[in-house]
């Protein structure tokens with residue numbers, strides 16, 4: 255694996271919501287192959303807004319976002335979304351089909367895969383999130399934690415090169431949180447994880463970016479970030 259290969263390159267990115275809120279200000283961030291980068295910072299710091307730029311759901315008023323060397327723009331969007339699997343914070347933003355099978359198969363059908371391949375990938379992804387018995391269940395009747403796991407399956411089945419996750423452990427019960435952490439530790443897929451779950455990011459991530467008021471105030475290895483008591487105190491990470 256070439257760990258110098260840039261999987262995500264963000265340069266001078268600014269984003270303002272239509273109501274005038276400045277959510278990102280001059281953000282610069284590189285994520286290399288095999289990196290697991292934690293995105294930390296208080297509520298409203300801009301973490302979710304940044305993640306939504308990584309597969310083109312939002313696009314900045316200035317600056318650039320490249321995924322595996324491809325600019326995130328209208329033309330490249332289908333290719334970018336094949337590379338980046340984004341797991342939303344709220345699973346209700348991810349699940350919209352009548353059954354679990356339909357939700358997990360949705361992206362695979364769009365990719366034009368054969369029915370046998372689709373069934374195999376859905377079944378494998380459901381096993382990974384310990385939901386093998388759920389394909390016929392109604393997605394919107396599941397508990398929040400179950401929906402979170404199905405949301406992860408909808409992304410894993412696409413075999414993305416980069417996994418981008420927004421608060422992935424929120425509402426997971428302790429056993430499934432632990433399984434989720436073990437799974438992420440074992441896979442060398444490139445990851446970006448916005449979270450307040452410090453124990454989780456400490457066990458998975460090698461780097462962290464700390465956000466405050468739309469800006470990156472620190473970006474370094476986990477050791478350096480979590481060795482800086484002053485920084486941790488200032489941004490409520492201690």
Ligand SMILES: Nc1ncnc2c1ncn2[C@@H]1O[C@H](COP(=O)(O)OP(=O)(O)O)[C@@H](O)[C@H]1O
Nearest residue numbers: 271273275277296297298299300301302303304
């Ligand atoms: N759809 C929106 N319209 C207007 N402002 C928004 C919207 N979504 C988020 N914001 C604002 O943008 C800022 C960054 O939000 P967000 O990226 O959700 O932060 P975080 O994920 O770190 O909690 C906050 O001030 C938030 O209130």
Ligand SMILES: [Mg+2]
Nearest residue numbers: 301302303343
């Ligand atoms: Mg958020």
